[in-house]
Amino acid sequence: MVNWTKITDATRHYLKQVFQSDDLILSYTDSHTPGMMTPVVIRKAEDIDSIILNPICTQNLAVYLSEFFQNDIQTGKPVKGKWYITVKPCDVRSVIQMMADEQILKEHIELIVFDCDGTVTNKNLKELFKSEIRKVDFNDHQAKAETLLNEELTADLSGLYQVKCSDREICSIPAVNEFTFIGERERFEFSGTAKNTAIIQDTLTQEECFEKVSAELSKCIRCNACRNICPACFCSDRCVMDKPKLSVPYITKEITLDQIFQYHLIRFYHVAPNCTACGECERICPQGISLSIFYKYLHRMNKHLFGDESGSSDSDRQKLLSYRFGEDLV
Amino acid sequence: MDTNRIYKKDMVQVFSALKKLNISVIGQGFDEKQRLVFKKVSSFQELALDEITPLQPVKSFLFPPTEKVFSYAKQDEKYQITPETSPESSEKKVLFGLRPCDVHAIEYLKKFYDGHFPDQPILRYLENTIIIGIACEHPSNACFCTTMDISPISSTGADVFLTPTENFFVIEFLTEKGKSLQSAFSEVLKSSEATDVQWKQNIETETSKKLLEKIEINSIKGQINKAYDKPLWKKYSDVCVACGGCTFDCPTCTCFDMRDVMESKKTGYRYRAWDSCSFASFTLHASGHNPRNTKMDRLRQRIMHKYHYTVTNMQTWSCTGCGRCVRVCPVGINTRSILKDIKEALHE
Amino acid sequence: MSNQPNHYLPSFGKILEINQENTLIKSFVVSAPDSMQTAQVVPGQFFQLSALGYGEVPISISEIDYNKKTLLFCIANTGAITAKIHEMQPGDEIGIRGPYGNGFPIAALKGKNIVVVAGGIGLVPLRSIIHYSLMNQGYFNYMEVLFGAKSTADFIYREEIKQWRLKPDTTIKVTIDNPEKDWNGNVGFVTNFLQDKCPDHSEVLYNIDPSFKNTVVLVVGPPVMYKNVFKALEKIEFPDKQVFLSLENHMKCGIGKCGHCNCGEKYVCLDGPIFSWLEMKSLPKEY
Ligand code: SF4
Ligand code: SF4
Ligand code: SF4
Ligand code: SF4
Ligand code: FES
Numbered sequence: 001m002v003n004w005t006k007i008t009d010a011t012r013h014y015l016k017q018v019f020q021s022d023d024l025i026l027s028y029t030d031s032h033t034p035g036m037m038t039p040v041v042i043r044k045a046e047d048i049d050s051i052i053l054n055p056i057c058t059q060n061l062a063v064y065l066s067e068f069f070q071n072d073i074q075t076g077k078p079v080k081g082k083w084y085i086t087v088k089p090c091d092v093r094s095v096i097q098m099m100a101d102e103q104i105l106k107e108h109i110e111l112i113v114f115d116c117d118g119t120v121t122n123k124n125l126k127e128l129f130k131s132e133i134r135k136v137d138f139n140d141h142q143a144k145a146e147t148l149l150n151e152e153l154t155a156d157l158s159g160l161y162q163v164k165c166s167d168r169e170i171c172s173i174p175a176v177n178e179f180t181f182i183g184e185r186e187r188f189e190f191s192g193t194a195k196n197t198a199i200i201q202d203t204l205t206q207e208e209c210f211e212k213v214s215a216e217l218s219k220c221i222r223c224n225a226c227r228n229i230c231p232a233c234f235c236s237d238r239c240v241m242d243k244p245k246l247s248v249p250y251i252t253k254e255i256t257l258d259q260i261f262q263y264h265l266i267r268f269y270h271v272a273p274n275c276t277a278c279g280e281c282e283r284i285c286p287q288g289i290s291l292s293i294f295y296k297y298l299h300r301m302n303k304h305l306f307g308d309e310s311g312s313s314d315s316d317r318q319k320l321l322s323y324r325f326g327e328d329l330v
Numbered sequence: 331m332d333t334n335r336i337y338k339k340d341m342v343q344v345f346s347a348l349k350k351l352n353i354s355v356i357g358q359g360f361d362e363k364q365r366l367v368f369k370k371v372s373s374f375q376e377l378a379l380d381e382i383t384p385l386q387p388v389k390s391f392l393f394p395p396t397e398k399v400f401s402y403a404k405q406d407e408k409y410q411i412t413p414e415t416s417p418e419s420s421e422k423k424v425l426f427g428l429r430p431c432d433v434h435a436i437e438y439l440k441k442f443y444d445g446h447f448p449d450q451p452i453l454r455y456l457e458n459t460i461i462i463g464i465a466c467e468h469p470s471n472a473c474f475c476t477t478m479d480i481s482p483i484s485s486t487g488a489d490v491f492l493t494p495t496e497n498f499f500v501i502e503f504l505t506e507k508g509k510s511l512q513s514a515f516s517e518v519l520k521s522s523e524a525t526d527v528q529w530k531q532n533i534e535t536e537t538s539k540k541l542l543e544k545i546e547i548n549s550i551k552g553q554i555n556k557a558y559d560k561p562l563w564k565k566y567s568d569v570c571v572a573c574g575g576c577t578f579d580c581p582t583c584t585c586f587d588m589r590d591v592m593e594s595k596k597t598g599y600r601y602r603a604w605d606s607c608s609f610a611s612f613t614l615h616a617s618g619h620n621p622r623n624t625k626m627d628r629l630r631q632r633i634m635h636k637y638h639y640t641v642t643n644m645q646t647w648s649c650t651g652c653g654r655c656v657r658v659c660p661v662g663i664n665t666r667s668i669l670k671d672i673k674e675a676l677h678e
Numbered sequence: 679m680s681n682q683p684n685h686y687l688p689s690f691g692k693i694l695e696i697n698q699e700n701t702l703i704k705s706f707v708v709s710a711p712d713s714m715q716t717a718q719v720v721p722g723q724f725f726q727l728s729a730l731g732y733g734e735v736p737i738s739i740s741e742i743d744y745n746k747k748t749l750l751f752c753i754a755n756t757g758a759i760t761a762k763i764h765e766m767q768p769g770d771e772i773g774i775r776g777p778y779g780n781g782f783p784i785a786a787l788k789g790k791n792i793v794v795v796a797g798g799i800g801l802v803p804l805r806s807i808i809h810y811s812l813m814n815q816g817y818f819n820y821m822e823v824l825f826g827a828k829s830t831a832d833f834i835y836r837e838e839i840k841q842w843r844l845k846p847d848t849t850i851k852v853t854i855d856n857p858e859k860d861w862n863g864n865v866g867f868v869t870n871f872l873q874d875k876c877p878d879h880s881e882v883l884y885n886i887d888p889s890f891k892n893t894v895v896l897v898v899g900p901p902v903m904y905k906n907v908f909k910a911l912e913k914i915e916f917p918d919k920q921v922f923l924s925l926e927n928h929m930k931c932g933i934g935k936c937g938h939c940n941c942g943e944k945y946v947c948l949d950g951p952i953f954s955w956l957e958m959k960s961l962p963k964e965y
Binding site for chain 2: 730769928935938948964965
């Protein structure tokens with residue numbers, strides 16, 4: 001059971017107590033897009049009341065951390081205050097992994113983990129209500145929506161949570177870090193069930209696998225959204241795929257199947273050691289491509305081959321990675 | 331005006347008439363994974379007209395995400411250039427059931443790619459395209475066409491315009507191109523009744539009830555650049571991840587990159603591919619200097635371009651209020667809210 | 679519509695001559711493609727040059743020989759494409775599209791005193807206007823060239839500068855940023871010439887036309903230099919509509935379609951690259 005009003009209030013209350021000037025809060029607020037929340041960066045205590053937490057807080061806020069830190073390195077301005085980041089249990093892994101990768105400095109970050117029973121995307125909501133909605137409110141597993149014609153609809157969310165939400169490996173807080181927990185119960189008993197999607201089985205032959213993957217990837221328009229939303233893709237503007245000076249382009253900007261493959265292969269090899277399977281890329285792909293095909297596989301292989309599990313420790317280096325904090329070129 | 335009825339049960343004949351004329355049909359429907367997309371369809375049943383507009387705009391059929399510009403080969407120290415004309419560009423096609431916002435978007439593309447140096451490859455696509463518009467009954471929860479001065483029943487820019495009713499469409503042939511289809515459809519065209527003018531009005535009334543409230547922005551038309559230095563941008567750019575989704579899925583975004591690929595020592599080609607002002611690499615100089623160095627600069631460029639620069643240069647917004655940027659944004663940045671904020675900032 | 683020419687296809691010119699100007703810059707004399715109307719090329723315009731297989735770069739024109747139908751380009755080796763062009767040899771073909779852009783407002787400059795302010799390789803596009811004055815003796819009333827380079831190693835056009843000095847009604851002033859052994863000339867930024875307190879200050883601004891009634895300033899250099907030049911000119915209340923400069927935004931198409939060069943309401947490739955200071959004031963600082 002999750003009482004969202006209580007969680008939101010408790011979070012605001014806690015933050016008001018600890019917040020000092022120079023501190024910064026990363027959280028969620030209303031986006032005015034029905035079924036969607038928007039991340040918010042809070043720099044003033046009076047803005048704390050804009051924080052809202054609910055099951056559509058889908059975004060993984062960890063993605064902003066490395067960018068902020070890189071900015072600080074570039075401008076030579078050391079981080080002054082503390083950074084509070086409100087995270088779901090699944091997102092904790094991303095933050096921890098970034099700490100292990102020395103992308104961010106532990107000392108500056110306080111994790112505020114809020115209880116969660118699963119998140120739903122706006123796509124899920126659309127399926128649930130079978131109509132465009134103007135507004136939606138949540139109470140535990142119940143969603144109450146208003147259609148465009150102002151009719152009221154209610155529905156039960158529990159069958160619609162994102163796939164990752166039922167995956168215990170992802171949806172539990174790794175027992176390594178200090179954090180502040182906001183919630184009423186012991187973690188962790190997941191009470192909802194999530195929808196399943198097809199995942200490539202290892203039993204496929206190479207050809208079958210290639211066909212399946214090609215069919216998915218041929219839809220890609222290379223908008224870069226999956227890369228930019230990814231907390232494990234932290235090269236930001238220095239990404240090899242943006243390199244304007246590359247003289248012999250082994251990767252071009254063409255949106256053709258071979259280059260799409262190139263793009264995704266580079267990307268997934270780069271994030272193989274530190275992808276925590278947060279599922280953001282799949283959620284946000286405008287083309288609806290099942291990117292979980294890749295990351296689930298890599299996540300598994302990383303564990304299988306190297307015994308590493310990304311997002312489970314804030315200090316152990318992943319065997320596939322060798323970046324050091326403050327290094328200029330990734 | 332030429333107004334007729336065309337019954338839905340007769341659409342089979344319409345499709346076979348188009349097929350006879352070698353005209354392919356593109357419209358909204360579901361792909362094999364039940365995703366709503368614009369695609370080539372071969373029958374009326376394949377269309378899903380009772381859905382909202384697909385997220386990916388129809389522009390990819392007119393301005394493909396990637397296209398070769400030319401290929402080259404070097405022979406005896408001389409270059410041979412072969413322009414690449416994709417067969418699709420000269421293929422005759424009908425865009426079937428495009429709603430007013432998307433029709434306006436194509437009008438804009440036509441105007442933009444023409445001009446002092448016409449973009450011949452794209453204009454070829456546009457020339458060979460017939461637009462069959464439809465009055466919009468199914469807005470999404472992100473649509474704001476009326477804010478951009480487009481009515482959900484506007485037929486401006488369409489060659490043929492349909493008004494849907496339960497069993498038939500009221501059909502109007504509006505342009506020469508549109509009229510060229512009239513004879514092909516003649517067998518199934520039924521005469522309309524005097525009351526048929528009413529249908530369109532009904533749709534307007536019904537759709538207006540579903541649409542989000544119109545923001546009156548005509549009062550700030552031509553002034554929006556005055557919001558350039560206002561603080562409102564930071565709130566949005568702080569959380570923008572610069573993914574480019576809002577521009578790739580925007581039906582009026584026109585930007586592209588042009589690059590070369592060397593296939594062998596003597597052969598290769600030049601291609602163009604969609605590009606976006608949200609990317610840092612878009613304006614980056616070879617020297618490392620970047621005129622729009624921050625995400626804020628880039629987010630503001632998108633908004634300024636759509637709501638101010640094209641107003642000055644082409645006397646029109648380059649936004650149709652289709653809501654795609656709102657629907658696609660993974661972090662919930664709402665263009666309509668930005669407009670609201672701009673208006674507020676200017677009235678302060 | 680589509681029976682119009684495809685503006686994205688390059689034509690080809692032949693490289694006739696190559697000179698090494700300094701370690702970074704080479705100049706290329708190129709015969710104009712037959713299809714090109716060279717008579718219409720104006721100083722300040724630019725061309726899109728191709729190293730096929732690598733890409734295209736916008737390069738401003740340095741000299742136009744209207745009789746021989748040749749074009750001179752001075753190209754700095756700053757990236758993959760220009761590096762490739764630097765490898766080319768006389769006799770090679772080079773892809774070329776253009777001319778593009780507005781160019782200097784030549785007609786309006788007739789009879790004026792021209793003050794050319796160039797920083798580093800900014801002299802390259804300005805060479806076209808200096809050359810124009812040499813070829814059209816008496817077209818301008820007076821020409822003063824103020825050139826600043828980082829160091830003597832960054833000098834370009836040494837020979838030409840010697841030639842320019844010999845012409846009547848022409849002054850050339852040169853400065854380098856920091857003192858160097860064997861250099862007796864001016865030291866400091868090129869903007870110093872614009873200031874009264876500078877012992878070697880501008881001839882035109884302080885002696886020939888101190889009321890600025892008949893003077894035009896043309897500036898090309900890196901973005902930071904523009905800021906300093908504007909500051910200096912502001913101080914002496916030089917009228918903003920008599921100052922012109924060239925912007926070098928990132929460009930791809932050159933014809934107002936790709937959007938890369940867009941700065942405010944302007945497309946640098948179409949409405950520029952030459953803008954007046956007055957116009958610049960209404961543009962966002964995105965250059
Ligand atoms: S988000 Fe989707 S469409 Fe965009 S680059 Fe990634 S896979 Fe391709
Ligand atoms: S400048 Fe940006 S907003 Fe404008 S057309 Fe290009 S990508 Fe779209
Ligand atoms: S800016 Fe947004 S609402 Fe406007 S046309 Fe583009 S995608 Fe549609
Ligand atoms: S879709 Fe949203 S996050 Fe992506 S570039 Fe546009 S505004 Fe930024
Ligand atoms: S260079 Fe393409 S629009 Fe100017």
